[in-house]
Amino acid sequence: MKLTETEIEIAEILEKNARLSNADIAKMTNLSIDETNKIIKKLEEQKVLVRYVSLVDWTKVDGHQGVTAMIDVKVTPKRDVGFNDVAERIYRYKEVKSVYLMSGTYDLSVVVEGKTVNEVAHFVSQKLSTIDSVISTTTHFVLKKYKHDGTIYDEDDHDKRIVVSP
Amino acid sequence: MDLKTTYLAKHVKELKPSGIRKFFDATAGMKDVISLGVGEPDFVTPWHVREAAILSLEDGYTSYTANAGLPELRREIAEYMQDYFSVSYDPNHEITVTVGASEAIDISLRAILDPGDEVIVVEPCFVSYAPLVTLAGGVPVCVQALKENQFKILPAQIEEAITERTKAIMICSPNNPTGSMLNQEEMERIADVIISHDLLVLSDEIYAELVYDGNYTSFAAIRGMRERTILVSGFSKNLAMTGWRLGYVCTPAEITEGLLKIHQYAIMSAPTMAQYAGIEGLKTGREDIDEMRKSYRQRRNYIVQSLNEIGLSCHKPEGAFYTFPSIESTGLNSEQFATRLLHAEKVVVVPGNAFGKSGEGHVRCSYATSMEQLQEAMKRIRRFVETL
Numbered sequence: 001m002k003l004t005e006t007e008i009e010i011a012e013i014l015e016k017n018a019r020l021s022n023a024d025i026a027k028m029t030n031l032s033i034d035e036t037n038k039i040i041k042k043l044e045e046q047k048v049l050v051r052y053v054s055l056v057d058w059t060k061v062d063g064h065q066g067v068t069a070m071i072d073v074k075v076t077p078k079r080d081v082g083f084n085d086v087a088e089r090i091y092r093y094k095e096v097k098s099v100y101l102m103s104g105t106y107d108l109s110v111v112v113e114g115k116t117v118n119e120v121a122h123f124v125s126q127k128l129s130t131i132d133s134v135i136s137t138t139t140h141f142v143l144k145k146y147k148h149d150g151t152i153y154d155e156d157d158h159d160k161r162i163v164v165s166p
Numbered sequence: 167m168d169l170k171t172t173y174l175a176k177h178v179k180e181l182k183p184s185g186i187r188k189f190f191d192a193t194a195g196m197k198d199v200i201s202l203g204v205g206e207p208d209f210v211t212p213w214h215v216r217e218a219a220i221l222s223l224e225d226g227y228t229s230y231t232a233n234a235g236l237p238e239l240r241r242e243i244a245e246y247m248q249d250y251f252s253v254s255y256d257p258n259h260e261i262t263v264t265v266g267a268s269e270a271i272d273i274s275l276r277a278i279l280d281p282g283d284e285v286i287v288v289e290p291c292f293v294s295y296a297p298l299v300t301l302a303g304g305v306p307v308c309v310q311a312l313k314e315n316q317f318k319i320l321p322a323q324i325e326e327a328i329t330e331r332t333k334a335i336m337i338c339s340p341n342n343p344t345g346s347m348l349n350q351e352e353m354e355r356i357a358d359v360i361i362s363h364d365l366l367v368l369s370d371e372i373y374a375e376l377v378y379d380g381n382y383t384s385f386a387a388i389r390g391m392r393e394r395t396i397l398v399s400g401f402s403k404n405l406a407m408t409g410w411r412l413g414y415v416c417t418p419a420e421i422t423e424g425l426l427k428i429h430q431y432a433i434m435s436a437p438t439m440a441q442y443a444g445i446e447g448l449k450t451g452r453e454d455i456d457e458m459r460k461s462y463r464q465r466r467n468y469i470v471q472s473l474n475e476i477g478l479s480c481h482k483p484e485g486a487f488y489t490f491p492s493i494e495s496t497g498l499n500s501e502q503f504a505t506r507l508l509h510a511e512k513v514v515v516v517p518g519n520a521f522g523k524s525g526e527g528h529v530r531c532s533y534a535t536s537m538e539q540l541q542e543a544m545k546r547i548r549r550f551v552e553t554l
Binding site: 009013017020024027028029030159161162163164165166 | 184186189190193199201203204205206208292293294342460464465467468471472514516520535537541
């Protein structure tokens, strides 16, 4: 679909900070609040704005650390539906956070989160690898997140400028 | 023995310290301050530009460069001037890389002024213009761009200030502190005055890339003006490189020859690692500049509308990252407003009179700060204005 420059700008603003009020976004883009509301509603309906999320650093919270694994999955594509069918089988599990179709030596990249390594291992061996078209899985556990979705965790971002300058 | 009376030069003793300094001192030790008083980007220099400097250090480029700057950097500047401002400069004879635009202004003035020569300084303006004229032995003649003209100087005002000692005019557009920008037609009319009186223009074009409405025109691109323009610019504002101290001055060879002598004796050459960073910035910094500009534009729109809603009327500046709202409705003068706002709500703004007479009745609010800080600042300023 084709979006106007303003619609794109609003999507970009919200992508960076979804907590800005529509009134502030209206000011930033020089629109009336009504126009802004309308554009945001349209973008939501078209699923351009899919969902508003927060980036939470759970490693800071005791008892919520959890584990994340990135799993390379090789599959046999099916006639007519290609990879979509098996991707759908996989992404329906709530343990699965992301699924991407990849170029290269494997087909699907699956991100899985669980409370423990065992939980993830159980999911891979009992659920993921038993799906018909899945040929093989290679599981990589994430040891530490440095940067996620463009945001650096624990960045020293304090203002280093002097308070007044000409 | 009083060192000051005995040894300090008379003209230095008489030089007034910058009005901004006072506010800087007043904030010392204060916590939870939100500053709209900063005259520099809130972005950190793009990583690939920083990396270029780091690599130059790793490779051992730690010696002087040619006085005028690295030839490659001058070539990049020439190309940039041609591509973005349609003015052509010979990188070998017309471009000098300096320690910030500030040095460029200083050596330009020193190169052209004989004792007693007058320079017309358009105010409100950056705090250093008039003092630098004085230090170069000249006489600053200040003319006031007025609020009712959106802080754009009128050709007639310049004409009135011209005497037979006038040698040059100093203009900064987009302007610090007002954010106003002259359009091409307005510049052409000013150029007519400059040409008819045989003057030079020292054009501070440091904010040329930070323009949100309309098209930017360089003074050197105005017909008949290339030979009369000393074009000063730099990397501080567009690439968020203030601390690197890297600027340049483009002007015809005859003038370059003069100012280069001063640069040669006083400075030698601009910092080498900064020059390597500058090359990277000009070569591949386009996307960074576009992204920063977009972000400034959003914040400008936000702050202008917010200030007007609060009752501090403010024109919509075309460029730079400053708004210059009128605080006359509060009944305070600009120093009172800034001081009381600081103590009541811990928000720093700079009183407009620090930038010249016609800045009185206004304060400079920089929007080069995060949206979250701007939102909080607007809340505090509203609360402050309501208590008056």
